Every structure is written in structure tokens, then in C-alpha cells.
Amino acid sequence: MISVRQALSLIQKHTVTPVATEVHIEQALGQVLAKDILSPIAMPPFTQSAMDGYAIRLSTDPKYKVIGESKAGDNIGYEIKKGEAVRIFTGAVIPEYTDTVVIQEHVEIKGNNIFITKLPAKGANIRLKGEQLSKNDLVLTKGHKINEASIGLLAGLGVQKLKIFQTPKTGILVTGNELQVAGTPLIAGKIYESNSVMLKSALKRNGFGNTNIYNVRDDISYTNKVIKKALSENDVLLISGGISVGKYDFVREALLSNSVKEVFYKINQKPGKPLWFGARDKKRVFALPGNPAASLVCFYIYVLPELRRQKGFTNRDLKISSGKLSRAQENRSGKSLFLKAKVNNTSVEILDGQSSAMLHSFSQANALVLIPESKKIIEEGEKVEYLELGYE
Amino acid sequence: MISVRQALSLIQKHTVTPVATEVHIEQALGQVLAKDILSPIAMPPFTQSAMDGYAIRLSTDPKYKVIGESKAGDNIGYEIKKGEAVRIFTGAVIPEYTDTVVIQEHVEIKGNNIFITKLPAKGANIRLKGEQLSKNDLVLTKGHKINEASIGLLAGLGVQKLKIFQTPKTGILVTGNELQVAGTPLIAGKIYESNSVMLKSALKRNGFGNTNIYNVRDDISYTNKVIKKALSENDVLLISGGISVGKYDFVREALLSNSVKEVFYKINQKPGKPLWFGARDKKRVFALPGNPAASLVCFYIYVLPELRRQKGFTNRDLKISSGKLSRAQENRSGKSLFLKAKVNNTSVEILDGQSSAMLHSFSQANALVLIPESKKIIEEGEKVEYLELGYE
Numbered sequence: 130m131i132s133v134r135q136a137l138s139l140i141q142k143h144t145v146t147p148v149a150t151e152v153h154i155e156q157a158l159g160q161v162l163a164k165d166i167l168s169p170i171a172m173p174p175f176t177q178s179a180m181d182g183y184a185i186r187l188s189t190d191p192k193y194k195v196i197g198e199s200k201a202g203d204n205i206g207y208e209i210k211k212g213e214a215v216r217i218f219t220g221a222v223i224p225e226y227t228d229t230v231v232i233q234e235h236v237e238i239k240g241n242n243i244f245i246t247k248l249p250a251k252g253a254n255i256r257l258k259g260e261q262l263s264k265n266d267l268v269l270t271k272g273h274k275i276n277e278a279s280i281g282l283l284a285g286l287g288v289q290k291l292k293i294f295q296t297p298k299t300g301i302l303v304t305g306n307e308l309q310v311a312g313t314p315l316i317a318g319k320i321y322e323s324n325s326v327m328l329k330s331a332l333k334r335n336g337f338g339n340t341n342i343y344n345v346r347d348d349i350s351y352t353n354k355v356i357k358k359a360l361s362e363n364d365v366l367l368i369s370g371g372i373s374v375g376k377y378d379f380v381r382e383a384l385l386s387n388s389v390k391e392v393f394y395k396i397n398q399k400p401g402k403p404l405w406f407g408a409r410d411k412k413r414v415f416a417l418p419g420n421p422a423a424s425l426v427c428f429y430i431y432v433l434p435e436l437r438r439q440k441g442f443t444n445r446d447l448k449i450s451s452g453k454l455s456r457a458q459e460n461r462s463g464k465s466l467f468l469k470a471k472v473n474n475t476s477v478e479i480l481d482g483q484s485s486a487m488l489h490s491f492s493q494a495n496a497l498v499l500i501p502e503s504k505k506i507i508e509e510g511e512k513v514e515y516l517e518l519g520y521e
Numbered sequence: 522m523i524s525v526r527q528a529l530s531l532i533q534k535h536t537v538t539p540v541a542t543e544v545h546i547e548q549a550l551g552q553v554l555a556k557d558i559l560s561p562i563a564m565p566p567f568t569q570s571a572m573d574g575y576a577i578r579l580s581t582d583p584k585y586k587v588i589g590e591s592k593a594g595d596n597i598g599y600e601i602k603k604g605e606a607v608r609i610f611t612g613a614v615i616p617e618y619t620d621t622v623v624i625q626e627h628v629e630i631k632g633n634n635i636f637i638t639k640l641p642a643k644g645a646n647i648r649l650k651g652e653q654l655s656k657n658d659l660v661l662t663k664g665h666k667i668n669e670a671s672i673g674l675l676a677g678l679g680v681q682k683l684k685i686f687q688t689p690k691t692g693i694l695v696t697g698n699e700l701q702v703a704g705t706p707l708i709a710g711k712i713y714e715s716n717s718v719m720l721k722s723a724l725k726r727n728g729f730g731n732t733n734i735y736n737v738r739d740d741i742s743y744t745n746k747v748i749k750k751a752l753s754e755n756d757v758l759l760i761s762g763g764i765s766v767g768k769y770d771f772v773r774e775a776l777l778s779n780s781v782k783e784v785f786y787k788i789n790q791k792p793g794k795p796l797w798f799g800a801r802d803k804k805r806v807f808a809l810p811g812n813p814a815a816s817l818v819c820f821y822i823y824v825l826p827e828l829r830r831q832k833g834f835t836n837r838d839l840k841i842s843s844g845k846l847s848r849a850q851e852n853r854s855g856k857s858l859f860l861k862a863k864v865n866n867t868s869v870e871i872l873d874g875q876s877s878a879m880l881h882s883f884s885q886a887n888a889l890v891l892i893p894e895s896k897k898i899i900e901e902g903e904k905v906e907y908l909e910l911g912y913e
Contacts, residue, residue: 158722159913166576171877174707202699204710221809222710261879269884274913278883281719281813285712285880288705307594307612311679315566318596318614320677327673330550334669419612421673444913486565487653488677491670492661506656521551521666521836 130395132502133430133465136404139392140435144363147294147441154283160293161335161441162273168266168286171259173352176223177201180254182232183214183225183243187328191245199224214243230254233469262286296443299332300341300363302355303324304371304380305419316452324369324417324424327488331428334519335446338434352383360387360412367428370419380416381405389414397502398465400485401427419484423485426467429497430517448517450496452477457509458500466500470515471491477513495520524824524894525857527789528796532827535784537756537803537831538684546675549593551728552685553833555664560658560678564864568615569593572646574624575606575635576616583637591616603894606635615647622646640852652680664835674679686833691724692733692755693717694747695756696772697762697811716761716816719880723820726911727838729828751803759820759827762811772808773797781806789894790857792877793819818859821889821908840909842888844869849901850892858892861885862907869905887912 131139142294149163158316178199180186185193193214208225209215215224223230228251235247262268268286269279275293283291286330301324306321309315329340343359345352350410359366370379372380389407396404400423405416415432417424429447437446452475460466469490471478477498482490495514500507507513523531528746548729548889567848570576570591577585585606589599593612600617601607601905607616608713615622620643627639654660660678662672667685676685700714701707721732735743735751751758773783781799781825788796797808807824809816821839829838844867852858862883863870869890874882887905892899 155718155721158726170707174712175710179878190820200699201697202710204708220697220712256876256878261874261876261881268881272636274885275720276884276910276912277719278814278817278880278912280722281715281817282880284703284715284718285813287707287713289703305612307592311676311681315562315679316596318567318594320566320612321679323673323676326547326676327669329547330669330672332552421677422670425670425673443911455524468620482653484648484653486571486648488670488674489653489660492668492674494670518668520668520670521834 130397130402133395135513136393136396136406136431137434140406140431143392143408143413144206144435144438145297145413147439149292151290151292152287154280154291157275157291157293158277158280160296162269162275163294163441164292165271166268166283166288166291168262168264169270169288171264171286171287173258173260177256178217178219178221178223178230178254178260179256179337180230180232181218182230182254183236184209184217184227184457185214186226187229187249187251188209191248193245195241195243225512227255228252236370236486272441274442284501296337297364297436297439298339298341298362299337299436300337300343300359300366301371302343302345302359302362302366302368304345304347304352304368306347307368319343323421324421327421327425328367328369328417328428331425332436335436336440348380349379349383352380353386356383356387360389360409360414364412364439365415365432366412367432368414368416369424370417372403372416375498378501384414384416396465397463398467399462400467400483401430402464404431406431418485420485421488422469422491425488425491426497431465431517447519448464449514450517451475451512451514453510454479454507454513458497458507460504460506461501463502465502466498466499468500470496470498472496472515472517477515494518522787522789522794525788525790527784528798528823529826531784532798532823533830535800535805536827536830537689537805539831541684542687543682543684546672546681546683549667549683549685550669550672552667552688554661554663554683555686555833556668556684557663558660558680558683559588560654560656560660560676561680562678563656564654564678565648565650565652568650569648570609570611570613570615570646571648572622572624573610573626574622574646576601576619576622577606578603578618579641579643582602582642585635585637587633587635605765615782615892619647620644623671632848636692664833666834686831688729689756689831690731690754691729691828692735692751692758693700693720694735694737694751694758694760695741695762696737696740696744696760700762706873716811716813719813719817720759720761720820721807723817723825724828725826727828730831739771741771741775746776748779752781752806753802756831757824758806759824760780760797760806762809764795764808776806776808788857789855790859791854792859792875793822794856796823798823799856805887810877812877813880814861817880817883818889821910822859828882834871842909843904843906843907845902846871846899846905847901850899852892852894852896852898855894857894857903858890860890860892862888862890864888864907864909869907886910
């Protein structure tokens with residue numbers, strides 16, 4: 130049995146290099162840029178007014194004759210002479226030979242003339258062509274995580290397509306004769322299947338949508354066939370409830386016949402001990418424990434970081450913070466513990482109901498507290514590290 | 522001109538009560554529960570083994586005769602007598618008259634018999650029917666924000682449909698003769714339209730997908746018609762670049778002819794001063810500044826909180842934290858400032874490029890620092906409040 134640290138390190142050692150792909154800007158939100166972006170145009174693309182007012186060539190005489198009007202989007206080609214002004218609006222092209230815009234609040238209008246009541250500084254209220262970016266300037270660098278502001282920035286430069294790291298395709302294969310699909314009353318001895326929709330939701334919330342779901346029943350040749358299909362259709366395959374002592378050889382056999390090599394099985398942790406991880410070429414397989422809370426813990430700790438690496442993220446996925454324990458917590462297990470907790474400010478309350486079969490405490494939690502295997506007791510008020518789950 | 526606080530309070534005063542709707546469990550992620558959920562079944566639904574091992578009626582004799590096997594999903598109906606055992610696996614039905622499961626590691630097998638090598642406590646390794654939830658127990662309360670663990674929990678109880686607060690429909694109406702659609706070289710005096718895809722992305726990332734986009738050109742009867750259509754198709758309408766002094770009466774006229782009442786116009790803040798907010802019945806209209814950075818600031822500060830209220834959220838949307846300013850910052854404007862910043866641990870660096878036309882600093886930011894209008898200077902190392910943008 131390996132430690133949490135060893136398991137993390139083995140998965141990272143077997144990581145798959147991110148693959149670049151081109152997408153339309155609307156598909157780029159939340160992705161990682163795979164290539165530097167240089168500006169295809171200057172920004173602003175022309176010298177423009179930053180305010181509503183009057184474009185002038187500044188002199189000591191407060192009187193200017195208004196010779197025309199320029200709105201945003203116009204391209205009239207005015208040329209200003211000394212003593213002349215053009216009525217101008219925010220975003221409009223600055224006429225030739227203009228050096229200043231006086232805002233409308235600092236002007237008195239008399240017929241065709243304006244009189245400046247408060248002298249602006251020379252150059253005021255003008256945005257120079259390229260003052261934000263010159264053509265071919267570096268706009269965003271490879272590795273940038275694309276947010277809505279990046280999207281607006283790129284759209285404003287006319288960028289429509291960009292290279293990002295593609296999202297690995299994920300599949301969930303559900304096994305277990307005890308599982309029943311919702312919609313009909315429970316048959317004695319059966320439970321409703323819940324891990325697939327739970328894991329699919331966890332994937333979706335973390336940016337991995339469109340997960341394929343596969344169901345198998347206990348039939349070796351059928352399982353073989355479905356695993357083969359799932360491996361061909363996905364980059365990362367999660368198997369739910371796949372590998373326990375009871376059926377170890379069965380699912381394992383199907384994986385081995387499909388040339389998936391076992392990297393590790395079982396981690397010295399609670400919950401989530403029976404995690405199995407395997408690799409074949411660029412395919413990765415996580416066989417998660419069947420108990421839902423254990424399955425979700427393994428997802429956050431092991432699956433999500435690897436999925437994000439494959440998508441080009443280099444930062445930590447779920448933020449690790451620390452806070453003070455509100456009640457003492459023992460750890461007699463000699464294992465690493467992952468405990469559902471509620472963090473308020475910096476006070477960390479371990480929730481009741483830590484059984485690997487129980488999801489209620491998980492649904493009420495916002496953090497997973499990490500207790501090292503070597504730690505026998507943590508006193509009230511002692512500092513602990515926790516993973517922020519990012520739940521609302 | 523009103524203050525930031527007044528604007529927030531006026532929007533909240535005009536909030537629209539959330540509306541409940543029924544959705545399938547797969548659509549419930551990230552939504553707010555509109556009705557308490559009672560458990561339709563007991564959980565576990567039957568008394569089951571928590572481990573792989575042997576079900577027994579515990580006695581002082583270490584020897585038990587194995588009379589059969591029970592896997593998860595089986596419902597064989599064994600009845601155990603004193604001195605008998607059933608080979609049992611995790612999740613399997615506990616046979617009648619069983620009181621204990623001894624794990625397989627604590628057993629020696631000799632033919633048809635087992636010998637217990639380490640005596641378990643009576644009742645060990647058994648999950649009693651209903652120990653997690655009885656039928657009709659309260660599972661999740663109204664107002665709960667549904668995460669993947671809640672989804673797993675509900676799926677495990679066989680819940681397929683649930684009442685959540687519906688997501689308000691959002692539309693973005695884009696105005697401005699200066700705007701050009703990407704794909705062709707820029708015409709002189711024009712700029713690429715970018716606010717719609719930026720705002721649509723901001724909406725999407727915050728749980729408001731499927732936004733309708735409307736484009737209008739400067740034609741009063743056409744604008745009237747499109748605003749009418751947009752109001753009928755959406756609950757919250759964002760108008761981009763709609764209302765400035767230059768065209769104030771024009772867009773305003775179209776809104777007024779559609780019976781939208783002005784609640785306020787202009788806020789004493791920078792950027793984002795020319796925000797307009799109006800209401801008609803249960804429709805809300807935000808006319809955002811045309812400058813992209815100003816538009817995005819108004820979105821986070823004013824639009825998003827209202828959208829989330831309508832969706833049933835009662836908590837703050839973007840978290841407010843505080844940190845220490847890495848460099849002194851002046852505020853000579855007499856306005857409230859919203860400054861793009863990068864927060865590392867608790868050090869807050871105000872970024873260069875705060876112009877309302879510039880998105881580059883926004884794309885590199887992870888926080889918006891809030892500087893009150895009354896504050897003239899904030900010293901290096903002084904504490905400031907900031908809004909976490911939630912960018913990766």
C-alpha cells in the first residue's frame with residue numbers, strides 16, 4: 130500500500146502532455162492558451178476622443194468656430210484649422226491637426242461658436258492610436274487562463290480563433306450488480322446508482338463537460354468489449370465501483386486484456402483506500418471506490434489534478450488553505466484522513482457523518498481537511514490544511 | 522448622481538422574487554433548492570455489510586460453518602443459526618439473525634469452516650437500515666445550493682426531479698454605429714464589437730448560459746421593435762453602449778416607449794459612471810457603459826448580484842476579502858474607484874492600465890479593489906477591501 134504522496138507522484142509521473150487545438154473565441158472561456166497571441170491591429174485602431182466634447186487645436190483664444198460633428202463610427206475626414214472646432218463624441222475619430230478635446234461641460238455655446246470656460250491641458254481627452262497596443266504587440270502569453278476579460282480583449286482586436294489546450298475526453302464506466310436505475314421502486318438488495326451522475330456533475334462544474342457514461346453488468350466478454358470501446362472513445366476513464374476484493378480479478382482482467390498496465394492499487398488513506406490507477410499509451414484509467422463519498426474524495430485528490438494538467442493548467446486546481454480546528458480530532462488509523470468540513474472564516478469544523486457511504490455531510494461541506502497519516506491527534510485550535518471544494 | 526451604496530440599494534429594492542420550477546436532477550447542479558426534500562426511502566435501504574468478510578451471529582466459539590455466499594445485489598434470504606456464517610461482500614444484504622461481520626483478514630479458512638483469529642465487537646462492520654436517513658427524513662433544505670455531492674445524495678435516494686429556483690433569462694442588446702463584426706479588416710473609424718461576447722462569457726461562467734444577443738443600428742423604429750422583442754424574451758436585459766450623452770434620448774426614448782421606468786442614471790464611481798437602470802413589471806434593464814472595462818465592472822458590481830438574487834442565492838456572489846496595498850494609491854476624483862488588481866496571498870497590487878477602455882489589465886487581474894469616494898489616499902501597506910473575481 131502506497132502513501133498519498135506516492136500516489137500523487139505516480140500519477141504525475143504518468144501525466145499526458147497537453148495537446149493544442151484551435152477553437153472559436155466563444156469556446157475559449159476557461160481554457161488555457163497554447164500559443165502567444167500577437168495583436169493583429171493597433172488598439173485603439175485610430176486616435177479617438179475619450180469624451181463627449183469638442184476637438185480643437187488648442188490656443189490662448191477661448192473662442193472656436195464649430196465646423197461640423199463627428200460621432201463614433203463616422204469617418205468624415207475633417208481637417209481642423211486654428212480657431213476651429215468639431216463637435217465630437219466618445220470613440221469618434223479625432224480630426225486631422227486636432228491636439229486636444231475640451232469636454233462639453235467646459236464650453237459655452239453661442240450660435241456657431243464655443244467659448245472655453247475651463248482650459249484643458251494640451252492633449253487632454255484623446256486616446257492615441259496604439260496607446261494600448263501596437264500591431265504585433267504581445268497580447269496574451271501561452272499558459273494564460275482565458276477569462277471573460279481576455280475574451281473581450283481578443284474580440285476587440287478582431288481575433289476569432291485561437292490555440293488552446295484541448296480538454297481531455299472523459300468517460301465513466303459503472304459496474305455493480307447491486308445498482309438499479311432510478312424511476313422504479315427499489316428491488317430488495319439493490320441500491321440506486323448515483324456515482325455516475327455525481328461524478329459527471331463534478332466533472333462538469335470543473336470544466337469537463339460531455340462525459341460519456343457506460344454501464345456494464347457482470348459478464349466478462351461484455352465488460353471486455355465495453356472497456357475496449359470506452360478506452361477508444363476517451364482519454365481518461367473513470368471506473369465506478371470497479372475494483373474491490375470481491376471482483377478484483379474480474380474488472381482487472383478486462384483492463385489487462387485491454388493492455389492497461391496497473392500503476393498502483395490501494396493507498397494508505399481513509400476514505401478511498403481501494404483506488405486503482407492504470408495507463409495505456411495516452412489513456413489513463415482511475416478505478417474509483419464504489420462508496421460515493423470515497424469516490425468523490427479520490428476524484429478531487431487524484432483525478433481532477435491530472436485532468437487539469439492534461440488541459441494545460443499548471444496551478445493548483447482546488448486551493449489549499451489553512452485554518453484552526455474547532456474541536457480536537459483523533460487519527461488512530463495510521464492512515465491519511467480526508468475529512469468533510471465546513472470552514473467559516475478560519476474556523477474549521479469537521480462535520481458528523483464521515484463514513485465513506487455517506488454523502489450528506491459532503492453536500493453540506495465546503496472543504497476537505499487533510500490529516501497526515503503520522504498525526505495521531507490534532508488539538509482544538511491547532512492549524513490544519515484543507516482543500517477548498519469551491520461549492521457555493 | 523447617486524452613490525454606489527444608493528445604486529446597490531435601489532437595485533435590491535427593485536429585485537424580482539425567485540420563481541420555482543421543476544428540473545431533472547442532471548439540470549440541478551449549481552441551482553438553489555426551492556423546496557425541502559424529504560427522503561423517499563431509508564438509507565441504507567436495507568441492513569448491509571460495510572466490508573468483505575463473513576456474516577455471523579457472534580459467540581465465544583471461533584469456529585463457524587460457511588453455509589453460503591452473498592454479493593452486493595443478491596437477495597438470497599439466508600437465515601443464520603448459531604455457529605453458521607455467510608461469506609459476504611461490501612453492500613450485500615445482511616442475512617437474518619446476523620449481528621456481526623468479521624472481516625476476511627481476521628479469518629482462517631479450513632474447508633467449509635472459518636476460524637476467527639481476531640474477535641470483532643458485536644455489531645461490527647454492519648450498516649443498519651436507515652442509519653443515514655429514515656424514510657421522510659429531511660435530506661436537503663430549501664435554499665441549499667446544489668453541488669455534486671447533493672446530486673449524488675439525491676440520486677442515491679432515487680430522486681429524479683426537484684424544485685429549484687429558475688435562472689432568469691438574460692439578453693444582451695448591442696448598440697453603436699461604430700461597431701464592426703469580426704472577420705473583415707476594420708473600416709476607418711470603426712472598432713470590433715467585443716462587449717457582447719465578453720458579457721455573454723461573464724454570464725456563462727457565473728451560471729447564466731444561453732444568453733440572447735440582439736444587434737441594433739441607429740434607427741428609432743427598428744430599435745423600438747428590437748427592445749420590445751428583447752423585453753418579451755428576457756427577464757434581465759443588458760444594453761451595451763446604450764446610453765451616453767450623445768445618444769441618451771435616443772435609446773432612452775425606445776425604453777420609455779416600451780414602458781421601462783428609469784430608476785437611476787449615473788453613479789459617482791470610476792469606471793462605470795454612466796450606468797442606467799430601469800424596471801418594467803418583472804423585467805429589469807441595465808444599460809451598461811460602452812467602454813468594455815467599465816461595462817465589466819458594472820456587471821460584477823450591479824448586474825451579477827441581482828441576477829443571483831433572482832436565482833434564489835442569498836449569499837454574496839463574489840467573495841469580498843481584504844489585503845494590504847503594495848503601493849500607495851491616490852483618489853483625487855471624489856468618486857468610488859474600482860481598480861483591477863492582482864492579489865497574491867494578502868498583498869494587493871493595483872495593476873497598470875486602469876482606463877475604462879482597457880481590458881488587458883482586467884484579463885491579468887484576479888480582484889477588483891474598492892476605494893470609497895471619501896478616501897483621498899491609501900498608504901502602502903494599508904488594508905483595502907477587494908472583490909474576488911474568481912478567475913483561474
